[in-house]
Structures are given as structure tokens and as C-alpha cells.
Amino acid sequence: MEKEVILKCTKMCKSFGPTKALVDVDLVVNRGEIRGLIGENGSGKSTISSIVAGVLPYDSGNIEFLGKPHKPADMLEAQQAGISMVVQEAGTIQNLTVMANIFVGKEERFSRGLFLDKKAMKKEAQQILDEIGASHIRADDSIMRYNFEDRKLVEIARALYEKPELLIVDETTTALPHKGREVLYRLMKKQAKENRAVLFISHDMDELMDNCNAITVLRDGRLIATLNEDEMSIPKMRSLMIGREISDEYYRTDLDGSFGEEVVLKAEHLSAGEILEDFSFELHRGEILGIGGLSDCGMHDLGKAVYGAVKLLTGKVIYKDGTEIKSPAAAVSKKMGYVSKNRDIESLILSSSITSNVALPSLNKLQKGVYLSAKDEEALTNEQIKEMSIKCENGAQTVDNLSGGNKQKVVFGKWIGNKAEILILDCPTRGIDIGTKVAMYKLMYRLKQEGRSIIMISEEIPELIGMSDRIIVIRDGKLSGILERSDTLNEHSVIECML
Template sequence: MQKESVIKVEHITKTFGLTKALTDVSLEIGYGEIRGLIGENGSGKSTLASMIVGTGHPDSGEMWYRGEKHNPKNMLESKEKKINILIQENGTINGLTVAENMFLGKESTFSKSGNVNKRRLIEEGSKALARIGAGHINAADRIEKLSFEDRKLVEVAVAMYNEPEVLFVDETTTALSQKGRELIYKLMDEMREAGKTIVFISHDMAELERMCDSISVLRDGHFVGTLQKEEITQDTLKRMMIGRELTGDYYRGDYEMSYQEEVVLEVDNVTWGETVQDISFQLHKGEILGLGGLTECGMHELCKIIFGAIKPDSGSVHLTDGTKITSPSSAIKSKIAYMPKDRDLESLFLATSIKDNIVMASMDKIKKGFFIPPRAEKELADEHAGKLEVKMQNTSQYVRELSGGNKQKVVVAKWMANGSEILLMDCPTRGIDIGVKAAIYRLMEQLKKEGKSIIMVSEEMPELLGMSDRIIVMKDGKQTGEFERSEVLSEHDLIHAML
């Protein structure tokens, strides 16, 4: 192996049951570079990363690290070789402090006579957090007090504390605000300047173009090719990912507001602390209403209030017949669906089957008295998983084994099976590839045509402009603008209301 390659894999193949996740994959990654690794959901990106970091093992093929054979038995063995990974999902444990999470398994470093010196533990945790620019996080706090973004920054601090020579960033930025993303970008730049290597897995074409020295593409478990910086264009990447041309026109093709006069939901003067302040609007039948703003503007919390998951201090959410939405159960009875931003934590049971996840909101629909017929469960799950083309072995497969895009399809299938009429979609395309994005957008258009109504919370301005009939912009908990769909409406208009 040539010394300029820090990682080399040759003819790697991996199968899960009947599914071939990787087929004869070979590639090399150099020292001191940021290498993008992209592909549609289910293309094998995370599977390949898992082989290298030791959480998975290839069926065949060989791997080298720094010129030596690399066959890690587990992640700990890779960490000892200075290979680390940041994942998209939450990797912290409730019930422990921030510092205890950071040094889990390393308590002996802070022990004397068998007793952990918690003061030293917290001090070292605070230093590690400050080192990456996350000094606002208190290492003594319980981890569950932190936002998802801050929990992710704790994981970043741990990874950097271990001083990795190779760092896999596996869709970590998708859950972060722009401020959090910039922090990650800065750390990546610093690692590259120090001659260290980053493998950057992302669906965000703009950040890939900005950050990567080269990008390797996987499709259906096969290696397609690697582009150098000067060769990278979004159109080329999309074509390599999906094997055909895909234009940017996967949003709606019309520029007119098109919904019925009938009002289906009203939000009246809703206030919750300083996070949501005196918000009012109406949602119409067949409308896609966009909610936009910076990450901490209050739009995510407003979505939870509408679903009844947060009780407002004042104001109300109700249907036009007067039915008040005061809890998730009352929302579900009123055919209101909620797709949260963090699907793994709030919407899915990862350790259960696809079938169980799809039918969980439809038990009243299929049960016979106190009995739930297994055949009816299977038929309902098969029908809606099939309609959404979930890539799976069958609906008995565990949800945790699916890619991010297919997990999102399971969330959508759950509410389609329930027959929901109003959908609250919080960042519905977060962390999914362009192919699944296009499928979600097509589904939204179809639901709109069927007279269903959608509130779409989004941090992506092209998505807001491309899909919404109306857009409400929030800043610091307040409504700062409302825009109607038109050909002349631009990102500049939205930005002006957000800042």
C-alpha cells in the first residue's frame, strides 16, 4: 500500500439477510484530506463506515490503515488506533451528567481508591467542551437537560478529546443549526491543516462542495467513482448517485396559491413562555403552510403545541367545529399527524419491527373488540410500506436496520395508515437523500390534491419556497412575516423577516 493512503479498502462485500449492502467496493483515502462519501439512502455509506470503525465486519475483502491490515473487532480497537466516528443519531445516555457521558468507560482515569473524583471529571469535561467552542455547556448538568444540538456537541467534544487521526462525520450536521454546523466545519478545517483525515457523509450538496477535497459516490452498494475538487458539481454528483439525470425541479411546478376556502385548523393567540409569543393563523383544506425561521425561533415548539405535546400558557389550537387540541391523543383522534424533527428519538421505536411502527397509530382501526388480528396488522403495514417503496427485507425487519430515508418513509406510512387529514411535518426531509426528498415532495403534492392539509416546518429556504402555498416566518418566538406563493418571492424576502 502506498503511504499517501491512510485508509484503503479492497473488494469489500457485506450482506444483511437477502440484502446486499456492499458489493466489491474498493477505494483509497489520503492523509490530510476531507473526503466526501455520498449516495442515496441505502447505498452503503454508513455500512462502509461501520466496517472501518469496527461496529460492523465485512463478509469478504480487505482493509488497510496506515499501510497495515485493519480488521477491528470493535469500535474500541479502532479508537485505540485513533479512528473515531460521529453519527447522526443521539449517542448520549439519559440519567448521567454531561461529564459522565463524556468519560463513560474511562472512570478509572479519575479514580483514587475506587472512588471517582467527580470534580476532576467535570473539570476535564469542561475543558474538552471549551476546546471545541462549546463552553456554554455545563459539564455538571444532567444530559437530558440539553437540547439535541448540545448533546451532539458533547459527542463532538468526546471525539476531539481522543485526538483522532481519522474522523468519520456521518450525517452529524443534519441536526445542527448553522452555528453548530460552522463549529463542525472549523474543527474539520483544523484537522485537515494538521494532516489528519475526515470522511464526511452528508446529503447537503452545498456543504459537500464547500468542505470536501474529493467526493466518492456509492450507488446500490457499488462504488461509482471519486471526483476531485475541480470536478465537483451538484449535477454531476446527482447523476452519479442515482444513475440518471435529475433536475432541480422536484418542487411544485406552479407559482399560485391553490387551496380551498374551508378552514380546518385555527391557532389563536398561542403563547408559551418567550419561545412562542402570541401566534395566530388559520390552516385551509388542501393547503401546504410553511413555517420558517432560524433554528431557535420557536417554530419547532409551535409545531409541538399544535399537536398537543406542549401545553401553551395561553391561547388555543382547535378545529373549526370547536374541538380543542390539548394532548397528542386528542390530536390523533382528530386525525392530526405529527412527524417530529428527530424521528429516531420521538417518532420511531427502533428496537421493534417496521410493521409495529406503522400500525401503532391505527390500532382502533383494525382491532376486533379487544383482539388485534395479526393478519390485519401485516396487511396494513405491507400496504403502506409498499406504497412508499420502503427498502426492506419485509415488514418484520427492525426499524433500526433501515437507512435514514427509509426510516422517514416508515414515519410517513404510520400516519398514512391512520388516515390523517392534517399533517404536521417538522423538517420532513432532514438527513435524507435527493431521491427520497423528491418522493416526499411528490407525496405532499398528492396529499394536497386529495384535500389534506400540511404544516411544514423547515430550515431550508428552497424547500419553503418550493412547496408552500403560504409561508409564516418567525423570529425570537414572534411572527415577523407572512408571504404568499408567487414566482417573484425570493430567499431574500424570507431572510429579511428572519433576521
């Protein structure tokens, strides 16, 4: 049977100044399909989704949606045409309630004369939250009460409320806890089963294989291939993305989980956030200490607590020289670095340049008398652009303009540039393409060998097993087990500890 086309892009082009983000892209998405869109960081995936969803205009080419010309002036217009999108980073508005976030721009639907029928709004918002399996989120609560993961679920509710013909999911899964990912997969499958369509952007090869009916590969803004279900395989997808074969070995290959005796950081009886309670551990010189658990087990709070970024309810964090780490400033002065899971809000100054972001923790080092050495700042940044393969015009480009994965590389680069001795990495490879991931793991291993210490908080069990010397598993805010690196350690043993 002939497939019914829902979206047809022909020779779509988009440039940002000298950067050719999309070059003559022809993309056809059919009804009933979950289409994966893959490519390295900066290959143009989000540019396509932003154009189709009305966030960005295109320069030339042609788009048809449901057989009609499609050139939406904004997101609302694209939504009215039948396209909704859930994005990578925070897409909710602070200071509003959950329901106001769900119905933003559509409030008139509930207006009764001069007033807003908040009761009806609440009822409808709660209904959609319940429908997507997020009943724990209350429609009339302030959005600020909810964490990053729950806010993503609110965005999903907002996107699905309209029953869009095309749902775009732009790297949302890594922001969600495991349960939330399952919810999203189920909703995507439902969308396809109802003969609508999904455009699904992800770097996770397994979830792409499990959920997509076809995969489109981009490289440097050009469409390289579209693989149908029977042609899809991980090695093929990887090599089409990167343009060369890459090995299956992502992680360090040694089984030696040894590290120095010296304790460089000690956490004693920490309680913080809503769940973390009476938690203690020691980090050693040259150790990669993995921290795992379900997303809401308290591990993200632990990262913040160790960096002095949240108020401790009990306990203390002590650096090797006896200094108590009570603030990020104290942490930075002891050469500690922190990569937050909530990258755009907590780890970057989006409106500043790559150089300003990279140089920020190294300002003391870069200061010459009362002046900052612009030349040194630039050299430091260029080194990190090279080391982390940051795709950008130059260090003067504002971080806001970088692709998601390249922003993550900037965060990593700023702490590597600062020669941090202790790195607290919360989901460090989030949004990072497979080629760069391999490079990052190599870098982490090199840092370990140089005697630096890493706390790696991760929701990816293979990453924890693949990189850690020891894995501390947290369950419901408390220590549930410590697992040592060995050839018998497997996903099952970690999961057993987590649940």
C-alpha cells in the same frame, strides 16, 4: 507529491441476512482530505462508517488503518486506533452529565484511587466545549437539560477530544442548527488542514461541494466512482448516485399559493417550551403552511405543541369541529399526524417491525371486532413500502435495522397510510436522499390538492420557499412575519425576517 494513505479498505463485504449491504468495496482515504461519501438511502454509507468505527464487524475483505490491519472489536478499540465517529441520531446517554457523556469509557483517566476527580473532568470537558464553540453547554449539567441539537454538539466534543486521525461524520449536519453546522464545517476543515482526515456522509449536495476534496459514490452497496475536486459537480454526483439523470425541479413548479377558506386548525396564544410565546396562527384546508426560523426560535416546540405533545403554558389548539387538542391521542383521533425532528426517540418504536409502526395510528381502522386483521395490516404496510420506496426485506423487518433515510420513510408512511388530514412535519426530508426527496415533495403537493393540510417546519429555506403556500417566520419565539407564495419571494426575504 504522493498522497499518504490513512484508510484502505479492500474488497470489503457485509451482508445482513439476505441483504447485501456492501459488495467488494475498495475505498482509499488520504491524509489531509475531507472525503464525501454519498449514495441513496440504504446504499451502504453507514455500514461502511460503522465497520471502520468498530460498531460492526465485516464479513470479508481487508482494512488497513495507518498501514496496519484494522479489525476493531468495538468502538473503543477503533478510537484507540485513532478513529472517532459522530452519528446521525441521538448518540448520548440519558441520565448522565455532559462531561460523563464526553468521557464515557475513558473515566479511568480521572480516577484518583477510588475516587473520580470530577473537578478535573469538568475543567477538561468545558475546555473542549469552549474550543468547539459550544460554551453555552455546561460540562456539569445533566445531558437531559439540552435539546437534540446541543446534544449533537456534545457528541462532536466527545469525538474530537481524542484528536482522531480519522473523523467520521455520518449525516450529522441535518441534526444541527445553522450555527452548529458552521462549527462542524470549521472543525472538519481544521482536521484536514492538520493533515488528518474526515469521512463525511451527507445528502446535501451544496455542503458536499463546499467542504469536500473528493467524493465517493455508492450504489446498492457497490462503489461506483470516486470524483476528485476538479471532477465534482452536483448533476454528476446525482446521476452517479441514482444511475440516471434526474431533473433540477425538486419542488412544486406552480406559483399559485391559494388554498381553501375553511380553517381546519387554529392555534391561539400558544406559549410552550423555553421560548415560544403567545403564538397564534390558522391552518386552512389544502394549505401547505411553512414554518421557518433559526433552529432555536421555538419552531420545533411549536410542532409538538400543536400535536398536543407538550404542556402548553398558555393558549389552546382547536380543531375545526371545536375540539381542543390537548394530547397526541386527541390529535390522532382527529386524523392529525406528526413527524418529529427527533425521529428515533419520538416518532418510531425502533424494536418493532415496520408493519407495527406503520399500522399503529390506523389500528381502529384495522380492527375487526376484537381482532386485528393481520392481512389488512400487511396490505397497508406493503402499500407504504411501495409508495415510499422503503428499502427493506419485508414489513416484518424491525425498524432498528433500516438505514436512516428508510426509517424516515416509515414515519412518513405511517401517517400517509392513516390518511391523515392534517400533517405536522418537522424537518420531513431529514436524511432523505435526493431521489426520494423529489417523490416526497410530489406526495406533499398531491396531498394538498386532495384538500389535506400540512404544517411543514423546516430549516431549509429553499424547501420552505419551494413548497409552501405561506411561510410563517418565527424569531425568538414570536411571529416575525408571514410571507406569501410569489415569484418575488427569495431566500433573502426569508432570512431578513429570521434575523
